[in-house]
Amino acid sequence: MSKQEERNISEKLMVELRDVNKWYGDFHVLKNINLQVKKGERIVICGPSGSGKSTMIRCINRLEEHQQGDIIVNGTELSNDLKNIEAIRKEVGMVFQHFNLFPHLTILENCCLAPIWVKKQPRAVAEATAMEFLERVRIPEQALKYPGQLSGGQQQRVAIARSLCMNPDVMLFDEPTSALDPEMIKEVLDVMIELADEGGMTMLCVTHEMGFAKTVADRVIFMDAGQIIEENEPHEFFNNPQHERTQLFLSQILQH
Amino acid sequence: MKYELQPMLPAPSSTTGLLGWLKRNLFSNVKNSIATLLIGYFLITLLGPALQWAFIDSDWFGDSPAACTSGGACWAFITNRMDQFMYGFYPETGYWRINATLFLFAAAVTWMVIEKTPYKGYVAFFTLFIYPIIGFYLLYGGSFGLEVVDTHKWGGLSLTLVLAVIGIVAAMPFGILLALGRRSEMPIVKAFSVIYIEFWRGVPLITVLFMASVMLPLFVSEEITFDKLLRALIGIILFQSAYMAEVIRGGLQAIPKGQYEAADALGLTYWKSMLLIIMPQALKLMIPGIVNTFIALFKDTSLVLIIGLFDILAIVQSANSDTDWLGYSTEGYIFVAFVFWIFCFGMSRYSQNLEKRLKTGY
Numbered sequence: 008m009s010k011q012e013e014r015n016i017s018e019k020l021m022v023e024l025r026d027v028n029k030w031y032g033d034f035h036v037l038k039n040i041n042l043q044v045k046k047g048e049r050i051v052i053c054g055p056s057g058s059g060k061s062t063m064i065r066c067i068n069r070l071e072e073h074q075q076g077d078i079i080v081n082g083t084e085l086s087n088d089l090k091n092i093e094a095i096r097k098e099v100g101m102v103f104q105h106f107n108l109f110p111h112l113t114i115l116e117n118c119c120l121a122p123i124w125v126k127k128q129p130r131a132v133a134e135a136t137a138m139e140f141l142e143r144v145r146i147p148e149q150a151l152k153y154p155g156q157l158s159g160g161q162q163q164r165v166a167i168a169r170s171l172c173m174n175p176d177v178m179l180f181d182e183p184t185s186a187l188d189p190e191m192i193k194e195v196l197d198v199m200i201e202l203a204d205e206g207g208m209t210m211l212c213v214t215h216e217m218g219f220a221k222t223v224a225d226r227v228i229f230m231d232a233g234q235i236i237e238e239n240e241p242h243e244f245f246n247n248p249q250h251e252r253t254q255l256f257l258s259q260i261l262q263h
Numbered sequence: 264m265k266y267e268l269q270p271m272l273p274a275p276s277s278t279t280g281l282l283g284w285l286k287r288n289l290f291s292n293v294k295n296s297i298a299t300l301l302i303g304y305f306l307i308t309l310l311g312p313a314l315q316w317a318f319i320d321s322d323w324f325g326d327s328p329a330a331c332t333s334g335g336a337c338w339a340f341i342t343n344r345m346d347q348f349m350y351g352f353y354p355e356t357g358y359w360r361i362n363a364t365l366f367l368f369a370a371a372v373t374w375m376v377i378e379k380t381p382y383k384g385y386v387a388f389f390t391l392f393i394y395p396i397i398g399f400y401l402l403y404g405g406s407f408g409l410e411v412v413d414t415h416k417w418g419g420l421s422l423t424l425v426l427a428v429i430g431i432v433a434a435m436p437f438g439i440l441l442a443l444g445r446r447s448e449m450p451i452v453k454a455f456s457v458i459y460i461e462f463w464r465g466v467p468l469i470t471v472l473f474m475a476s477v478m479l480p481l482f483v484s485e486e487i488t489f490d491k492l493l494r495a496l497i498g499i500i501l502f503q504s505a506y507m508a509e510v511i512r513g514g515l516q517a518i519p520k521g522q523y524e525a526a527d528a529l530g531l532t533y534w535k536s537m538l539l540i541i542m543p544q545a546l547k548l549m550i551p552g553i554v555n556t557f558i559a560l561f562k563d564t565s566l567v568l569i570i571g572l573f574d575i576l577a578i579v580q581s582a583n584s585d586t587d588w589l590g591y592s593t594e595g596y597i598f599v600a601f602v603f604w605i606f607c608f609g610m611s612r613y614s615q616n617l618e619k620r621l622k623t624g625y
Contacts (some may be wrong), residue, residue, distance in 0.1 A: 068527075068528055069527075070524050070527060070528060074359070089532075093530050093532060095529065096528060096529070096530035097530040099528075100528070101525075101528040103521060103524065103525065103528075105521050106527075107519075107521035107522060107524060109522065109525070109526075109540055110544065110545075110623060111543050111544050111547065111621075118530075120539060120540075121530060121531065124311035124535050125529065125530045125531060125541060127537075153623040155623060169529075170528075170529075173529060173530070191405060208600055236508035
């Protein structure tokens with residue numbers, strides 16, 4: 008029985024990309040991307056560097072602008088309208104490779120900022136929520152410190168908590184463990200696995216952690232040169248890759 | 264194999280304490296020792312006579328040059344005219360008005376500068392929005408039973424402070440807007456900011472002041488008369504905001520792209536992300552540059568003497584030509600330099616203190 012059936016993912020589409028094309032100047036970075044992500048689904052996106060995987064997920068919350076095609080998030084189509092973009096960003100959380108915590112604010116303030124200023128929550132409510140999520144990522148005791156005082160792994164867990172405080176429907180992870188020391192990768196992956204196990208959260212994760220993909224993903228997407236080359240559930244993807252390029256990629260990263 | 268943690272040992276005494284410091288910094292090798300001794304010798308031979316002149320052989324009080332008999336500095340020239348140097352030609356009965364304005368300002372600033380005072384927000388609001396009104400009526404008068412003191416009577420240190428403080432406080436917000444404008448993606452906003460900044464940076468302040476005071480009245484009809492001080496102030500603000508904009512732009516460019524992206528991704532609007540995320544970090548980086556600009560502005564205010572406003576330098580200079588007190592211009596200029604230095608040094612020290620206090624990156 009596949010994981011999708013076990014968890015009874017709803018048929019509702021949370022994120023949809025239709026014939027999305029994007030260029031950086033003359034360089035065609037995304038070529039006719041079509042992707043449908045159902046509510047509660049967990050997608051891992053992998054591929055060689057420069058294949059457009061980060062660009063693709065950054066288009067979903069308009070950190071990058073696509074030039075052709077449609078991107079629809081939870082029923083709202085991304086357009087140039089600022090209100091529209093802000094509405095989508097409220098529902099889409101993002102975790103970055105380099106954490107991007109705000110260094111002038113404490114951990115708690117980092118987590119409360121958007122709920123207070125974007126969602127207009129009272130400070131006390133925002134702080135209570137923030138503490139709850141900090142506890143879930145297992146660093147409530149660091150709440151009053153500044154980001155610079157924390158290790159990379161701790162900072163990334165704070166970044167995850169900060170995104171969760173906005174109570175998003177979709178979480179985007181842009182290589183969340185690539186900038187971490189080897190000792191710290193596990194603590195971040197553990198938090199992400201926990202989040203996945205709770206169910207309900209739609210996750211799109213760009214990562215090279217194949218172990219994570221095997222345990223968590225409902226679907227693995229392989230990209231190369233701006234295209235989606237292959238898309239399959241993890242067992243099939245790793246054991247029976249269809250495309251030559253995928254086979255080469257897997258043989259290279261799984262050797263060690 | 265087991266190993267034990269070794270205890271921490273104290274550093275060798277030759278590297279700590281006064282002797283250690285002397286050895287490391289002044290006498291670390293033969294060349295350094297010779298340089299130290301030579302510089303020490305020159306300092307003593309130069310400083311000795313200067314101190315002798317300024318303090319030991321000096322006269323501090325008196326009504327006329329006759330009081331200066333000791334052969335050194337004649338500070339009586341300064342003390343005798345202190346009122347004029349401070350208040351210009353402001354009527355003597357109104358000195359309390361300047362004192363009150365200054366005292367209120369000093370109190371508000373001290374309140375904000377001291378690290379752990381409560382209600383900083385309210386005091387800042389008062390200083391920025393209510394104080395200017397109080398200050399205006401106190402200094403200029405015209406209401407609350409205070410008689411009008413025309414701005415051509417203002418002068419001395421109080422005029423210098425009015426020019427510098429208003430120039431600094433008003434140039435800051437304009438500078439921020441211009442800096443954001445120059446980084447904007449909207450072509451018209453950007454073009455306006457670039458042209459504005461490049462224009463004002465391209466002309467000397469002295470020209471701006473001349474234009475404001477001499478040329479402007481030629482172009483507008485005679486019925487409209489702008490106050491000369493107001494014109495100088497507007498010129499200074501327009502000029503200074505261009506410099507401020509470039510300092511601020513430098514700070515904005517130093518903020519990593521990831522900070523903008525994280526703020527965007529959380530759904531913050533442009534103004535909120537600027538106000539809450541980017542500006543607080545950028546301003547911290549900009550402190551040295553901003554204070555540098557402030558200090559430059561403070562000293563530049565002395566240029567207003569060419570359009571006939573009597574700031575502290577101008578008023579001391581005019582006192583130098585007083586036939587009763589001829590020959591004491593050295594004391595006058597030293598006094599002016601000292602006053603400027605005190606204020607500039609104060610700003611510099613405060614900025615260093617602020618940098619330390621705002622440091623959150625470890």
